[in-house]
Amino acid sequence: MRQQLCDALVKRAVNPDMIFMTGDLGFMALEPMQAAMGARFINAGVAEQNMTSVAAALARQGLDVWIYSIAPFIYARAFEQIRNDIAFHALPVKLIGNGGGYGYGVMGPTHHAIEDYGVMLALPNMSVYVPVFDEDMEAVITRAGTSTRSSYLRMGRGEPPEGYPVPAYKPWRQLTRGDGPLLIAVGPLASTYIAAFENLPARQRPNLWAVAELPISQSPMPAELLAQIKSAAILCVAEEHVQRGGFASELLLYLADQQIPVPSFKHFYARAHHFERYGSQGFLRRQSKLDVGSVLAALEII
Template sequence: MRKQFCDALLARAQSPEMVFLTGDLGFMALEPLQERLAERFINAGVAEQNMVTVAAGMARLGLDVWAYSIAPFCYARPFEQIRNDVAFHKLPVKLVGNGGGYGYGVMGPTHHAIEDYGILLTLPAMKVFVPVFDEDVPAVIDLAGDYTAGPAYLRLGRGEPPAGWSVPDYSTWRLLVEGDGPPVVAVGPLAGTYIAAIQNLPQGSRPALWALAELPVVSDALPAALLASIKRTGRIVVAEEHVQQGGVGSQLAMCLLGQGVAARLTHLFAKAHHYERYGSQSWLREQSGLDAKTLLALLEN
């Protein structure tokens, strides 16, 4: 999604208030943005704590501030600065983490971001965006840029729809595949990995596949069609490339309980930061049981 991210920010860069900070990353991808912004494109170096504090100061002056790094270096290393300098003052800094979830694969657990939004959503007024497809990025940039009630975190990954599949317009909640079976809610790009396996199943047993792209989960904003499907089948499956604690599974469960909706909730989540061997993002998903084969087998029970 880096190219789409760069293209979307190029249009926003026309505003003299926009400032972009990077933790010495984005090479071979963000050069057009660097050229457009000139002195407003700042390489903060491998000093993410300082970068976030500088971003907070710039936001306090009324600038439109975007701070970018590999996901764990964007939220984990400078967490104290995000908490104290940004969130406590409800400053609209946009934190952009590239390679969310297991996105950096073989680079190992130091580069895996599987607890990111759970941690950040504990902070005041934090908003999280997890675009599902590459095509979502322009809309997400607009929404994040317009969010001024506090900070926002963008978890960028890689859009993974099947070849030739038509990506629907962006929305917080999207029904990607219709079906009469139990609904499946998948967060971010993970949703795209299930489409091919699900769409050819018989209508009666085919799960309704929903993609979620914004957090926290808001009870009043749950789609009526999703609620109807949960009530009819008495079941829901949540899949996310995030640890169980603080994830969408618990958020959605709380929303359903608050509305008095009783259902069997099955949660697929990232089970470990590392395994006995290193591997690609898809391999790590398989180890955690986040792959389409595991999902289909689970739905049969």
């Protein structure tokens, strides 16, 4: 998604009040933005806490501020500054974290971002964006950029089937339809299920939804999804996030508050920061049983 991010921010850079700061990352990816922005493109160095506080100060002056780093360096290393300087003052700083979930694979648990949006949503005035497809990035940048709230953008890598017609961006999108279980997946993880689900007979095929914006209170569920939840025999959530504090927790609390019963529930989630072996994002998803084969087996479809 970095190329699409760069393209979208280059378009936005016509705004003279826009400032972009990076924590010494973006080589071989963000050079067009650096050229377009000139002195407004700032390499803050490996000093994420300082970059965050400076971003808050610039936003307090009315500037349009975006900061970028590897996901855990953005939300974890600078958490106190995000909490105290940005969230507590309701400043619309946009934090961009690349490599959400297990995106950095073999680089190990220090580089995994599997508690990120749960942590960020615990803060006041914070919105989270988890684009599903690479093509979502322009719409996400526009939506985050026009919001008065603080924002965290969790970037990954869109993985739709070859030739798949990516649907226009919406916070909630139904990607497959059938008479099987209802499964809501967060961000690009949803795209990894499309091909296998589409190959199933309609009576077994899950209704697959992708969510790209949180909290639910800021991007309410469409009526069609609510109707499917009310009629479903089983509701499932898949997310590349730890079990506690993630989307599943928020969804169940939301449904309880709305007095919508959930007859049966399954949660597929990131099971650990590290396993016996290191591996790619795909390997770590399999270890967590987030891969499509594990999901279908758990649903007793295969």
